[in-house]
Amino acid sequence: MKIAFIGLGNMGGGMAANLVKAGHEVRAFDLSEAALAAAREAGCATFATAREACAGAEAVVSMLPNGAIVKQVYWDDVIGHAPEGAILLDCSTIDVATAREVIEVTEAHGYQMVDAPVSGGIAAANGGTLTFMVGGSDEAFARAQPILAAMGKAVIHAGAAGNGQAAKICNNMLLAIHMIGTCEAFAMAQKLGLDPQTFYDISSVSSGQNWSMTSYCPVPGVGPKTPADNDYQGGFAAGLMLKDLKLAMEAAQAAGAKVELGDHARAIYEAFARDNAATDFSGIIRTL
Numbered sequence: 161m162k163i164a165f166i167g168l169g170n171m172g173g174g175m176a177a178n179l180v181k182a183g184h185e186v187r188a189f190d191l192s193e194a195a196l197a198a199a200r201e202a203g204c205a206t207f208a209t210a211r212e213a214c215a216g217a218e219a220v221v222s223m224l225p226n227g228a229i230v231k232q233v234y235w236d237d238v239i240g241h242a243p244e245g246a247i248l249l250d251c252s253t254i255d256v257a258t259a260r261e262v263i264e265v266t267e268a269h270g271y272q273m274v275d276a277p278v279s280g281g282i283a284a285a286n287g288g289t290l291t292f293m294v295g296g297s298d299e300a301f302a303r304a305q306p307i308l309a310a311m312g313k314a315v316i317h318a319g320a321a322g323n324g325q326a327a328k329i330c331n332n333m334l335l336a337i338h339m340i341g342t343c344e345a346f347a348m349a350q351k352l353g354l355d356p357q358t359f360y361d362i363s364s365v366s367s368g369q370n371w372s373m374t375s376y377c378p379v380p381g382v383g384p385k386t387p388a389d390n391d392y393q394g395g396f397a398a399g400l401m402l403k404d405l406k407l408a409m410e411a412a413q414a415a416g417a418k419v420e421l422g423d424h425a426r427a428i429y430e431a432f433a434r435d436n437a438a439t440d441f442s443g444i445i446r447t448l
Contacts, residue, residue: 172223227258392443399437
């Protein structure tokens with residue numbers, strides 16, 4: 161397919177490259193010349209504007225920083241510039257209300273669209289092992305699924321428009337909570353005289369086992385290799401975790417959901433990210 165890809169940052173660059181590897185013709189745009197150069201090296205055609213990238217595209221994929229930018233790009237550069245009938249896929253993490261608004265407006269202009277935020281960090285984006293949580297109609301999902309499958313290991317239909325974003329923020333709220341709990345447990349175990357590896361060997365096969373422990377251990381040298389083994393660099397930045405937690409709190413308030421632990425996790429990451437926004441979110445263990 162001829163696919164426009166808008167947003168070639170840490171995640172989008174690897175995703176666009178995987179579409180090229182899958183045999184698609186990728187028309188890429190980003191504000192960063194360095195990102196465009198990397199995209200060209202990966203086999204993408206690059207363009208000076210998002211509108212030019214969208215011209216003639218059968219699909220448009222976006223990976224953008226926030227909801228306001230998503231709206232601006234779709235209002236100004238996609239609607240009326242991508243051919244009517246193109247399938248649109250926004251993989252950004254944004255608020256549920258904006259995702260639903262953008263899908264409603266684009267569909268009114270003759271497009272089909274899904275919200276398809278991702279789970280997995282930079283390594284997963286580069287390796288094509290992302291998980292996509294997809295909101296949208298059955299027909300839109302069916303069209304989007306093969307495109308997303310070229311960039312990920314799992315593509316799951318979460319239901320109606322906006323449900324992809326709902327799944328993403330609920331998932332990441334839970335991730336923040338169990339990462340903090342895992343860090344607290346390791347810190348407490350060590351202060352009680354338990355060797356971290358010994359505690360890992362016990363808890364990883366006991367009822368305390370969780371993803372933050374066995375797949376993303378916050379203690380250097382314990383478990384599989386993680387950002388903790390690289391001085392907490394790479395992976396999923398604390399500033400991005402805070403962004404997702406703020407989105408979760410906004411959604412919880414709108415839905416009337418009680419999320420006391422989620423709100424406490426938001427406060428903890430807010431304090432941590434003031435001076436550590438670029439540090440991997442597992443670096444929260446340093447505060448303990």
